[in-house]
Amino acid sequence: MIDTITVLPEFGITLTLLAYLVSRRVLRNVHSPIANPIVVASLVCIAILRVTGIPISHYQQGGDLLMMLILPATICLAVMVYENLDSLKGNYLPIAVGSTVGAFVSIASVLLLSKLFGLSLILERSLLTKSVTTAIAIELVPVTSADLSIVVMSVIITGISGTLIGPVILRLFKVKNPVLQGIAMGTSSHVIGTSRAMELGKQQGAASSVALFVTGLVTVGMLLALYHI
């Protein structure tokens, strides 16, 4: 009986929405940089599925439908950029330089740390595209000869770690400039970071959107130069 309900797409969608809305409501008054509703809601979903023994394949019937909206939502970031063009004026050079340096550091640090820690070649290559959106990372798989599933996993884990670490660093260094906050979030943790930046403010969201776009372009260029030419 329960199986016939949980296998419906509505189950996954309802569980996700409820977990997110409850987490957001509960965390509204918690002023900690690590109180992230996306992470908390995900942990709640995982815990519910593990405790009840509901297969993740059932949950993903609805989850896949929600995931299909990630690409249109990413494209809609253009609306946020358009609405905040005035606040971005004069900040295009810092965004371009910051995102280019960030993309370079992301790739260089993965190569160096992988050698240092003796990470396998397939994991190393699957980490190279960790700071770009999933759509771009998937397109780069033939270039880097990485594993598709691990590439997606790397992008997601990077997004989560960026949304957890980023606000801590911003608080530690007392960074109040909204454009700076957005550039750092978008470059280091792509769309997941941008969704967090939007919670901080519209300027942060717009700067983060432009930064993730520039990071994507620079990463594609660098990886093509490294592995294709």
Next chain:
Amino acid sequence: MLILLVLLLVKAIRPHHIDRTAHILLAYMGVLFIPPIVDVADHTELLGSQSFTYVLIIVISTTLTFLATLGSAALVMRFQRMVGKKRTQP
């Protein structure tokens, strides 16, 4: 994203045509990342014995990327302010 931005800038698409849908998607964007995160938790076996090292590298690299981006963008902003001040001085 770039194409939509260009279409908005050249007024081929008016903001009010897409405003409502775009804002709903953007407001609840966070929800869309919950299913892939749940999926990741189900595929940790792909990492084998190197899962800890793999996550550690992501955390260190993301921190370095964040700091490098923040530092370089802040330097450019400071430089722009200095140039701006010099230009306004008589």
